[in-house]
Amino acid sequence: MLLGCIGDDFTGSSDLGNTLVKAGMRAVQYAGTPAAPAAPEVEAGIVALKSRSLPRAEAVRLSLEALDWLHAQGCRQFLFKYCSTFDSTPEGNIGPVAEALADALGTDRVIFCPAFPAAGRMVFQGHLFVGNRLLSESGMENHPLTPMTDPDLRRWLARQTARGVGHLPADAVWAGAAAARARLDAEVQAGRGLVVADAIRDQDLVTLGQAVADLPLLTGGSGIALGLPGNFRAQGLLSAEGPRWRGQAGPAAVLSGSCSRATRRQVAHHVAGGAPALEIDPEAVLAGRASARQAADWALAQYGLPLVYSSADPEAVRAVQARHGTGTVAARLEAFVAETARLLVAGGVTRLITAGGETSGAVVEGLGLASLEIGPEIDPGVPAIRAGRDLVLALKSGNFGAEDFFAKAAACLEGAGVPA
Template sequence: MTLRIGCIADDFTGGTDVAAAFRRAGLRTALVFGVPDADTSLPADCDAAVIALKSRSTPADEAVAESLAAQKWLWSKGAAQVYFKYCSTFDSTPDGNIGPVTDALLDAAGAPLTLACPASPPNGRTVYQGHLFVHDQLLSDSPLRHHPLNPMTDSSLPRLLAAQTPHRVGLVPLTTVRAGVDAVREALVAHERDGVRHVVADALTDEDLAVLGAAALELPVVTGAAGLAEGLGHAYPASGPAVAEPLPTGGRSAVLAGSCSARTLEQIAEFYAAGLPSLHLDVLAAAAGRDIVTEALAWYDTQDADRPVLVYASASPDELAAVQRQLGVAEAAAQVEELLGALAARLVERGVRRLLVAGGETSGAVTTALDIRTVLVADEADPGVPWTRTTTPHGDLALMLKSGNFGAPDLFVRALKETS
């Protein structure tokens, strides 16, 4: 088996997002969690493989080392092109990690230049004149300016990248994109001649991203969010409609939420409004030594087995700030990951067979706790939010890993109802 394309995603929910994009383009896609080792295998007939790392907020040197190891493994499976997937809100800091990882991947591939575009129009992320918008707001005016790990206070992608790389950054404006594939290719050649290494591209629509994907088809390294990945997938020959991947049936359903994004908080509120059982975890009590996991499981055991349940550590901005003041940002995040990872393992032991997880760090903790390395991507409940299927020692599992900001407000209720 030879892959058409390999992808490195900088967090676990980002991995599911981009895997869904490849699948929409007609590529049978496998998702691998963590850097694969020599024994890691892929399902037969895969066109694309996505390696989901937890490198978005780690130190830049660690992110680079993991990404290079993933790139090497993808090359060993025959992938001639590697796509580096980061968040559609370009989550990073002046120290990285997008710039350093991209430079390392380019160096390893011997490639002089890459295209960068985090646009994801179905999710309201667009790029115009190099500035990133979230719906009708500049990124710096959106709720992402309050992100607990990577607050985004600048909307200019060229400026953001220039702070992270010693190399020149250029722009392909919307007028060039709208002129077509050949015009974009000519612009890339001109940028390469001028010594530009990172070329940001404008995109307002999926059609713009299709043009960019076709123009980038021969680049050894391409970077962006799921939108450009789908455009690139469609540019591969003989891509067609996605093949159905059946999900396991039977068993109980649960949601675990650790994200504190505005959309996840809306989804929690919708679940509660639907009259479904939900339990909020006391992170400060857990840090003080109380056995919150045992308490949560005792609550779960009293619930109706035919109804989905929600267990969450998500908090409003004020509540989160209070926890972080007492524990520190890193310790607060670690407590949430430990609690929800442990709960995931115990819930699957108790018969949960449909598990929806909200938040990138939470998703990483859950897949680690369940020792899940590879899944096949199935249907999406909402754009960028696919179900996946895998096997655990306790049976087959339908698993959804949701980026905090993705999905409609009723996603938790609807997705579990549709698969029950």
């Protein structure tokens, strides 16, 4: 294994796998830290954790455990992957995990770059933009678990860490890898070893990848990996044969728990098109009036592509959380989704599409999936995934995907438009 990756959620980890596979690396995503060694043909291993919203001490512990396993696989470089909207609270977990990994690897410099231009995420002057809006005006300020209220990543990261926070500006990146390395050196010498890097184009991310080719650790969204396969290829370390994909026939279903604007548009598009859809009332789940068995039985009885969703307006979500507690609501809904997924697969579903990081994590854990083969891209940042001989998945981050994503994903998972 060449590249060892630690993701703080499941959808972001598959997003990273998508980037690496497109660049020709053989990538496998693991649900948590494996107990056994990786297969010898794996070039990039991605340990997907559900650590984004955990207490910081637990997130650090799990991340260091993943690092130890990846190190034992022979990895030459490590990447801590988090969301392209830098999802975190003022207490963490991005900063604390990155610091702990840096300490374990003995490095005095780490770049932070969640940019992903293909999905509209750009960093300029240390500020994160989503499309043409600042992060704090993008809808992420309403996230139920990690509301992002400050677009200045330097300020946000400084609240989470003990080390100094610096900046690698766009003009240094545009000047090339050598100039970017020189600016990084200057920031470290000034006592600012955690460096937020600007990037507004894919080429900027490739330049940054080249600039940190010799560093043990980097952090960011999936875009920061754009330049890494080329580094390994230049050393003659990559296999000439890329990964292959085969589609999967059989029934499909969608489970959606994200409240993001993108997912709510996808739900509305699906419903408007006349596809079968069942809205789940969180209050009914909490009161025991709605069960996973009822939802699964409904979906299995439908023709077409059934959607089971709880993707409500953020105000409605906050109202339910205020009445019952954020942790209680999240735990009950995730348990509902996990059990629904188990029943759907047991009932014959072979193509399962999920929307939302917490929802996707609950499904992967509920199905007891250990490793996932990363396949072709469905939409920017979202690959098809094979989870077993007869099960394929699309694990979509809430903010990703076009309006017709659900139907597009179902077709791709079946093999439509994918070279044999």
